Amino acid sequence: MTTKKLMTASVVALMAATPVMADLVFPSLSYRTGPFAAGGIAFADGYADYFTLLNERDGGIGGVMASVPECETAYNAEKGVECYEATKAEGALVYQPLATSITYQLIPKVEVDGIPLHTMGYGRTSAKNGEVFRHTFNYPVNYWDGASAGVNHFLDLNDGSLEGRKITLLHFNGAYGKEPIPTLEALAEKHGFELTTIAIDYPGQEQKSQWLQIRRERPDYILFWGWGVMNQVAVQEAANIGYPMENFMGIWWSGSENDVLPAGAAADGYKALAFHEMGSDFPVFDDIQTYVVDAGKAAGAGDQIGSVLYNRGLYAAFLAAEAAADAQEATGEPEITAAMMRDAMESLEITAQDMEDAGIPGFGPVFSVTCQNHGGDGLASVAQWDATAQEWSLISDFFPSDGEVVNALIKADSEAFAAENDITPSCD
């Protein structure tokens, strides 16, 4: 062997032996194509841009760069599972599946693989019980909190009494849309209002029957669980029948600019629940403009910044980054594993100072997570659309859901799941 070859072999061996700082991997199961693309693009952009900002401005998280491999699900459960399987070996720290249908498929898988799943404001509500769902988290709010927050808002508008009032749940005819029904039934019994449920089949482009029924029955309030084109059509049909927009309230997935712009001025006053702030009046967006967009490193065209769903993606990334930083601090290891990430998520505490430090003061609710409570404190807010200014704004503080009702339902549902799946609830 010549000296040159020996030297080359030595250099290769040395390079192989030298530890290389791996990235912190946050896979993004995005959907930029298909019928739901308009909603998926903004979220994916926000999620990716926040991590890019941390890399460019701060040198990553705790000195380790973050990587966000994207996998296109087209909002399809089968593709979502394929994406999970294809990316988990890359050292994934946490998954945000972005669809209730994908969530249900992944819940048993993450238990086996030991990778945490974060379903922020969607997914299986009873996963809030961390003693049963050890790797699934749904902080800061879930659908049942949303249903209860909606009813609480209506209670506020009626001096604390909904006795004799009629509330209609207009919902997507699937797992996502049916999630709030048990909560609303319990709340109807508690507060004495009459609950009607009206289902809309996918994709929801034709809703004449549903809105003729609403016109006949004249409910005092409508809660709406829709997604995709269903949202735009519902807002337009509500306007068509002259339903008072201020009494029509969507869940947070039915409250983006996409949902109201096609109806124009007629959408003015429409409300939606929210768990984070709206608009771009936060310091973080200046940094994103400087370090990400102007540097040509934005995930998209940079035209989604400050939109509701962009902000939601950014907020999801912020929560993931905070947990990752906590994990690094708790273990002293800059390169954390999925198990360390899970433990950090289980003891996550988001304070006003955390948000201030991240350049998003007051952006979301203050909350904490424990083993028994993977869902945070159930604080939600109400946003309203101003068609003239073409912007959403929060019209309330973050307020709590009815814990008495919601937590009892979560306990019953999670315990039933544990019994069916032979799980012994535990924090050990």
Place this chain on the structure above:
Amino acid sequence: MSADFLYGIEVIINGLMAGVLYALVALGFVLIFKASGIFNYAQGVMALFAALTLVGVMEGQVPFSHVINAVFGTEIHHFGWEVPALLAIFVTLMVMVLFAWLVQQLVFRHLVGQEPIILFMATIGLAYFLEGVGDLMWGSEIKTLALGLPQGGSLVVEDWTAGLGGDDFYGFFIDKLDMVATLVAIVLVAGLIGFAQYTKQGRAMRAVADDHQAALSVGISLNFIWVLVWSLAGLVALVAGVMWGAKSGVQFSLSLIALKALPVLMLGGFTSIPGAIVGGLIIGVGEKLFEYMIGPMVGGATENWFAYVLALIFLVFRPQGLFGEKIIERV
């Protein structure tokens, strides 16, 4: 008259109008199938593409701007002008004619004589390709169609009929957009029938539909007729895209309106324009009445599946559809 009876009438009227919208989509399928025997899976995507192009042209959007910007590092999105609606419609029609010509030249000319299933597969590929091109050309965001089409219930109709059924009846609700869609559909169908009956090209189109070989033998260019038919299907797709897009904004789920056309085709037949209209009306009224009368007992959301059940029932007794050509096979 009781309020319940009047609300039943209201459901029927709205069902008829919904049926017109379904028929608009179904018409495009019928035109192409009748002339070439191709079941055009891409018809829904053509409606989407036409509507996207119309909005893009009206707003002066630069086609493929994201691609151009990514490749050349530019920041161009708009030409800086807005195009009047009528001119934009004309430009869109020209784009659909160009699309028809390209489809014929690049795809179907090379598949002459192939099995129907091969042609169907080709339209599946075409659908996904066109969806991708639409995305690259105009972007994925939801667009507002500012054609000034009327929206909302007709207050005139509501006021006139409010006193018919006592205090529990609030008058008939009829969507102004549905009324416009009905008028447009009438004009469109009349125009198509007139074109087919009274123009040279129309008669040639009918001749090709009746017998390709015979039409060829008398000097009719199959290539020209197929481009013509795909162009007409493009026109129908534009009308359908505009009417549906006015309800929901122009977005990628528009392509799913094809799902509403399938039961209409099963019922009305794949080869009959009147069949598409009558089929649409029957499906529209049938699904709305079923939802009104039976829906609440079974949890609602019956329309999607009931339309197919209704179509299947017709299919069992009349496989060629209500107005389809009778299937006769001699041994």
